[in-house]
Amino acid sequence: MSNLVLNIKSVNKTFGGLQALNDVNLEIEEGKVHAIIGPNGAGKSTLLNCCIGRLIPDTGTVTFDGENIIGKKAHEINQLGMVRVFQTPEIFPDLSLLENVMIPAFAKRDGAYSLNIFKAAADEREIINEAEKMLNELGIQGDHVHHHAGSMSRGDKRRLELVMCLIQHPRLLLLDEPTAGMARHDTNRTIELLKKIKERGMTKIIIEHDMHVVFSVADTISVLAQGAIIASGTPDEIRGNPIVQDAYLGGAHL
Amino acid sequence: MNFSETGNNLKLMLIFSAVILTMPLWLAPIGAGYPDLLQKFVIFGIFAIGYNILFGLTGYLSFGHAVFLGIGSYTAVWSFKLLTMNVLPAILLATIMAGVAAALIGYISLRRSGIYFSILTLAFAQMSYNLAYSVLTPITNGETGLQLSQQDPRIIDRAFSTAGEGLPSTELFGISMSGYSGFYFCAVVLIIAFFFSLKIFRSPFGMKLQAIKSNQTRMKYTGFNTRPYLMTAFIISGMYAGLAGALMAVTDPLAGAERMQWTASGEVVLMTILGGVGTLFGPLLGVGIIKYFENIFSAINEETLHHLFSFLPGFLESLMVTITAPFVGEGWHLTLGVLFMVIVIFLPGGIMEGMDRIKKRFRHQGDDNDPPGEGVDQ
Ligand SMILES: Nc1ncnc2c1ncn2[C@@H]1O[C@H](COP(=O)(O)OP(=O)(O)OP(=O)(O)O)[C@@H](O)[C@H]1O
Ligand SMILES: [Mg+2]
Numbered sequence: 001m002s003n004l005v006l007n008i009k010s011v012n013k014t015f016g017g018l019q020a021l022n023d024v025n026l027e028i029e030e031g032k033v034h035a036i037i038g039p040n041g042a043g044k045s046t047l048l049n050c051c052i053g054r055l056i057p058d059t060g061t062v063t064f065d066g067e068n069i070i071g072k073k074a075h076e077i078n079q080l081g082m083v084r085v086f087q088t089p090e091i092f093p094d095l096s097l098l099e100n101v102m103i104p105a106f107a108k109r110d111g112a113y114s115l116n117i118f119k120a121a122a123d124e125r126e127i128i129n130e131a132e133k134m135l136n137e138l139g140i141q142g143d144h145v146h147h148h149a150g151s152m153s154r155g156d157k158r159r160l161e162l163v164m165c166l167i168q169h170p171r172l173l174l175l176d177e178p179t180a181g182m183a184r185h186d187t188n189r190t191i192e193l194l195k196k197i198k199e200r201g202m203t204k205i206i207i208e209h210d211m212h213v214v215f216s217v218a219d220t221i222s223v224l225a226q227g228a229i230i231a232s233g234t235p236d237e238i239r240g241n242p243i244v245q246d247a248y249l250g251g252a253h254l
Numbered sequence: 255m256n257f258s259e260t261g262n263n264l265k266l267m268l269i270f271s272a273v274i275l276t277m278p279l280w281l282a283p284i285g286a287g288y289p290d291l292l293q294k295f296v297i298f299g300i301f302a303i304g305y306n307i308l309f310g311l312t313g314y315l316s317f318g319h320a321v322f323l324g325i326g327s328y329t330a331v332w333s334f335k336l337l338t339m340n341v342l343p344a345i346l347l348a349t350i351m352a353g354v355a356a357a358l359i360g361y362i363s364l365r366r367s368g369i370y371f372s373i374l375t376l377a378f379a380q381m382s383y384n385l386a387y388s389v390l391t392p393i394t395n396g397e398t399g400l401q402l403s404q405q406d407p408r409i410i411d412r413a414f415s416t417a418g419e420g421l422p423s424t425e426l427f428g429i430s431m432s433g434y435s436g437f438y439f440c441a442v443v444l445i446i447a448f449f450f451s452l453k454i455f456r457s458p459f460g461m462k463l464q465a466i467k468s469n470q471t472r473m474k475y476t477g478f479n480t481r482p483y484l485m486t487a488f489i490i491s492g493m494y495a496g497l498a499g500a501l502m503a504v505t506d507p508l509a510g511a512e513r514m515q516w517t518a519s520g521e522v523v524l525m526t527i528l529g530g531v532g533t534l535f536g537p538l539l540g541v542g543i544i545k546y547f548e549n550i551f552s553a554i555n556e557e558t559l560h561h562l563f564s565f566l567p568g569f570l571e572s573l574m575v576t577i578t579a580p581f582v583g584e585g586w587h588l589t590l591g592v593l594f595m596v597i598v599i600f601l602p603g604g605i606m607e608g609m610d611r612i613k614k615r616f617r618h619q620g621d622d623n624d625p626p627g628e629g630v631d632q
Contacts, residue, residue, distance in 0.1 A: 052475065074474040075476075075479045078474075078476060092465045093468055094464065095468055099461055104477070106461075107477035110458075111477075112477060112478055112479040113478070113479050113482045114458075115459055117460070120263075120457060121457060121458045122456065124458060164476070168476075168477070
């Protein structure tokens, strides 16, 4: 059996009377792209929140690289190598594109805290070069890297956030609906980016509504409905699974 | 932002030093070239520069920074009383004491953000102010304020010479710190303080503080422990305030609790916003304007106004005087209030934003091409 990066065991989470997660078990293998699909309100984002320290599960365990991460702070989990792209883009709107990408690179290099005031940010050549290279992949070149991040389109913000996560070379990348609310051509640009990442063999969990995206990037798919995983398997198995068809794919554009 | 305005630190510092050190010359024509006011400009400049490191970079609005100003003053006066009239130990000890106080207050206040943080700092400031009047009287000398006296031990000075007649004055290795020499000493301290703030603004550390202001949630999920960053900024800005407080005592060796009052904390907020929050020079401009109004506008009376409008025919003259009189003299707060409102409404980025806009307009007139690259990281 190959290496387990993330192991979620019997995780439960309730909000008031609502059972958002119901005995969820999930194993993520190294190098795989694992998609989680399910209708709105199924608990997909809640599951990710339980992994990155935003929520603490009521019961159950989450181990990352063999280490229990329940109770750890958000920044500690990031420093361990689990990095997340949010459902609504979380970037630094007041900073430039370049600065947006440099910040996570600093986190990776200098850790959770460092008082580096003696070197100018403009002299951090290595980090600037790497950040510029990443932005070039998004088609952002030259002077455009100094534009304000806040003035970009929603699609560009999402891709920027993705690049911000990628520059940290995470061990596990969590993507929460990277193409939600995007027009077709915008979605295609993001899929291209995701495929490029896939070639690098990075382990990923991707939450997605768009079946086109899911079937073009995922190795394994789990279906979440009303807080419980009702099926797991390869894309072909999921496509052929009658329960899944009933619960979810029936109405969807397959 | 600051990243793209990266230029040559040395050139900037040379120009800055020249401007500060020649203040007595270029401020004389507008009636502000006398040592008392010059010292105020420079000392409040230090206070505002430091405050800007907290408020400007992290966005945390403290309403209690005058506490550190007060602590700086008290510490400096105690250093004059107990150790020596030399100003160096005084400003050093004051800066350290203010840093310690900032660590304590920051540790508690930074458990909250936004309005709750502001309220906590305000509560600390008012508490300290009241304590200085009551239980802390042995240290602060209560309402009278802390002053020098003939009986002070001044152990270091006594080791070298016997006490002279009358009250000694503050000095730096024999140079008296009153009048212009006091101003130049404070000016040099300001230049050093500005250089340090420049380093912070342009460092990765400063960039991270701005990122915290922009989106603290993202910072946390990007792997940063934001609390120690905020603590560092809070302590540094507290130390700047302590330094400024010490210099107040250097130029006039007494310390009173009113220095810690919330109005003093509010003043530095106004200065920073007026000039331009988060910009390098904005706070200094804000200080200049507010202190100028406070000292020059408040000194204008009806007689000066009559003199000013004397070229107008009689009834127009008295009309103009009647209209303008409420804005000068005692009414200088009114002028300042109007100015502040106009700036906040039309230029939320302060005077620096106004200057930026003018600069851009000029550039666009100069050539119709795209504006040239901002000279970034060659
Ligand atoms: N912090 C919270 N407090 C209370 N209820 C919550 C909270 N977070 C999520 N929920 C509820 O839990 C359920 C699952 O929400 P979740 O956001 O995980 O769904 P999702 O699968 O990500 O849906 P979507 O596809 O719309 O993003 C929803 O009913 C939601 O209202
Ligand atoms: Mg969701």
